[in-house]
Amino acid sequence: MYVSYIKLVNFRNYSNVSFEFDNNINYIIGKNGKGKTNLLESIYFLSATRSFKTKNQNELISINEKKNIIFAEIFDDINKNEISVNLEKNFKKVTVNNKIIKQSSDLLSIFYAVFFSENDIEIIQGTPAERRYYLDIILSKIDKEYIYSLKSLKRLIKQKNNILKTTYNSEIIDVYNTKIEIENIKIVSYRKNIIKFIEEELNIFNKSAKNNIGKVKIEYKQSLLNFTEKEKQTELNYRECLYGAHRDDFIIYCNEMDAKKYLSIGEKRLTSLLIKLTEVMYIKKKKNIDPVILIDDALSGVDEIRKEFFWQIIKGNKLQTIITDTEMKCVDNNIFESYKLIEL
Amino acid sequence: MSTLDPLRNVVFEFSKMPGIGQKTAQRLAFYLLSLRKEQIDEFVTSVNDLKNNVGYCTICFHLTYNHEHCSICQDEKRNQRALCIVSYPKDVMVLEKMNKFKGLYHVLGGVISPLDGIGPEQLRIKELIERLKKEDVEEIIFALSPSIEGETTVLYLQKLLKPIGIKISQIAQGIPLGSELEWADELTLGRAFEGRNSL
Numbered sequence: 225m226y227v228s229y230i231k232l233v234n235f236r237n238y239s240n241v242s243f244e245f246d247n248n249i250n251y252i253i254g255k256n257g258k259g260k261t262n263l264l265e266s267i268y269f270l271s272a273t274r275s276f277k278t279k280n281q282n283e284l285i286s287i288n289e290k291k292n293i294i295f296a297e298i299f300d301d302i303n304k305n306e307i308s309v310n311l312e313k314n315f316k317k318v319t320v321n322n323k324i325i326k327q328s329s330d331l332l333s334i335f336y337a338v339f340f341s342e343n344d345i346e347i348i349q350g351t352p353a354e355r356r357y358y359l360d361i362i363l364s365k366i367d368k369e370y371i372y373s374l375k376s377l378k379r380l381i382k383q384k385n386n387i388l389k390t391t392y393n394s395e396i397i398d399v400y401n402t403k404i405e406i407e408n409i410k411i412v413s414y415r416k417n418i419i420k421f422i423e424e425e426l427n428i429f430n431k432s433a434k435n436n437i438g439k440v441k442i443e444y445k446q447s448l449l450n451f452t453e454k455e456k457q458t459e460l461n462y463r464e465c466l467y468g469a470h471r472d473d474f475i476i477y478c479n480e481m482d483a484k485k486y487l488s489i490g491e492k493r494l495t496s497l498l499i500k501l502t503e504v505m506y507i508k509k510k511k512n513i514d515p516v517i518l519i520d521d522a523l524s525g526v527d528e529i530r531k532e533f534f535w536q537i538i539k540g541n542k543l544q545t546i547i548t549d550t551e552m553k554c555v556d557n558n559i560f561e562s563y564k565l566i567e568l
Numbered sequence: 569m570s571t572l573d574p575l576r577n578v579v580f581e582f583s584k585m586p587g588i589g590q591k592t593a594q595r596l597a598f599y600l601l602s603l604r605k606e607q608i609d610e611f612v613t614s615v616n617d618l619k620n621n622v623g624y625c626t627i628c629f630h631l632t633y634n635h636e637h638c639s640i641c642q643d644e645k646r647n648q649r650a651l652c653i654v655s656y657p658k659d660v661m662v663l664e665k666m667n668k669f670k671g672l673y674h675v676l677g678g679v680i681s682p683l684d685g686i687g688p689e690q691l692r693i694k695e696l697i698e699r700l701k702k703e704d705v706e707e708i709i710f711a712l713s714p715s716i717e718g719e720t721t722v723l724y725l726q727k728l729l730k731p732i733g734i735k736i737s738q739i740a741q742g743i744p745l746g747s748e749l750e751w752a753d754e755l756t757l758g759r760a761f762e763g764r765n766s767l
Contacts, residue, residue: 368755369754369758372755382683383716387682390682391687393688395688395724395728396680396682398727399680400720402723403719403720403723
């Protein structure tokens with residue numbers, strides 16, 4: 225799939241503009257503050273119906289304006305779809321071919337964008353919560369059963385926390401523990417699956433280049449197998465739910481060294497971008513759709529050889545890719561034979 | 569006292585009711601104002617009757633009118649060996665419309681939800697246990713909503729009732745009749761598959 229046309233009205237710094245994109249490589253060049261990221265944000269919004277920058281959608285409406293519109297034409301192998309997003313203060317309407325879409329997951333098969341940015345480095349060096357969030361977002365898009373389990377677990381934890389903090393009742397705790405164990409098994413197995421996939425794909429990347437991150441191993445750190453007296457006692461002491469998928473984490477090892485601790489910033493950045501690339505592969509495999517790749521000035525601090533390695537993979541993917549940069553460095557290096565240049 | 573005060577009072581009373589906002593409350597108040605005296609009397613009588621004469625059945629805690637026991641518990645033709653457990657009286661009404669289940673009910677009065685301050689003590693579980701000691705029940709059927717709280721309550725009771733050794737079952741989850749498969753969401757479909765019947 226690819227986005228061929230987008231029109232923005234009152235979206236951040238754009239009062240009324242439209243852009244056309246090529247179905248291969250698109251290069252957006254502009255000085256700081258020109259709105260490169262904003263343009264990518266609008267495209268990403270069509271896919272996820274939320275922003276990667278903010279949780280407050282009101283920020284997306286230009287200052288002094290009441291509502292905005294994002295309108296886009298999306299092509300896949302056979303069809304042309306028109307997606308339109310209307311935002312007003314605390315109100316959102318998403319339509320596809322003039323039909324209102326209620327669940328954002330229904331948009332997935334029509335338009336899926338993967339966004340690459342500097343912040344992806346948090347997948348490696350962020351807090352466990354940020355790392356879990358990354359897995360949860362992908363898995364939620366792929367499987368509704370996962371969303372349900374995740375929501376159930378969250379609710380169970382909330383209810384159980386309440387008992388732990390107020391009137392402890394061992395029988396009720398046991399019931400909650402049983403329910404938590406059931407959801408926990410499901411969630412963990414989903415996560416372990418995707419982690420295995422990421423690990424395998426990363427090692428395939430590795431084989432194709434010498435100067436790289438080394439053999440990758442990802443270990444899922446599971447906090448709960450089942451509740452024994454020991455876990456129950458600890459939770460009672462701290463009066464908090466301490467065991468379950470909501471406390472899990474994963475460690476990435478590159479050449480048997482913990483990536484979080486031992487990789488340099490540039491290496492971490494490249495690794496995180498490669499992990500994002502595995503997301504592209506995962507979507508392709510699981511949902512049989514070709515996502516659109518958005519890359520927002522993501523490679524700062526990565527050396528030239530590794531940059532070229534990354535761009536070669538992008539090139540080999542043959543997916544629509546929209547890249548932003550302040551200068552035309554990547555183009556100067558003649559990595560891409562053809563591209564569409566958009567100057568802001 | 570202004571002439572509008574009685575109207576305001578009625579609007580205020582209506583707006584306290586669930587699902588009714590200021591505007592609807594006002595509309596209802598004006599409607600009452602437009603009624604004839606007899607109609608109003610009838611309305612007031614029925615509300616009074618509701619409050620004074622409708623209570624909870626002392627056996628199953630379903631609603632009962634003018635009697636200690638509800639019409640279902642009084643009906644001797646019903647199967648005394650099957651007991652269906654529900655959360656609220658309105659669930660009994662829904663199940664009775666079905667006209668398939670001929671056994672008795674037990675209304676818990678809610679589901680376990682610590683966040684709302686509802687534990688087993690707040691539900692009519694003690695009464696259920698007492699009932700099972702006295703009555704000759706052979707099967708217990710759970711018909712609670714498939715929410716987290718509903719499922720937790722079922723699990724709690726399941727553990728509690730297991731030692732008694734009565735057959736315990738739960739109503740199936742699946743696709744509504746008359747609807748097309750393609751409209752069912754994946755989760756419901758998944759549950760329907762898990763609970764499939766052999767032919």
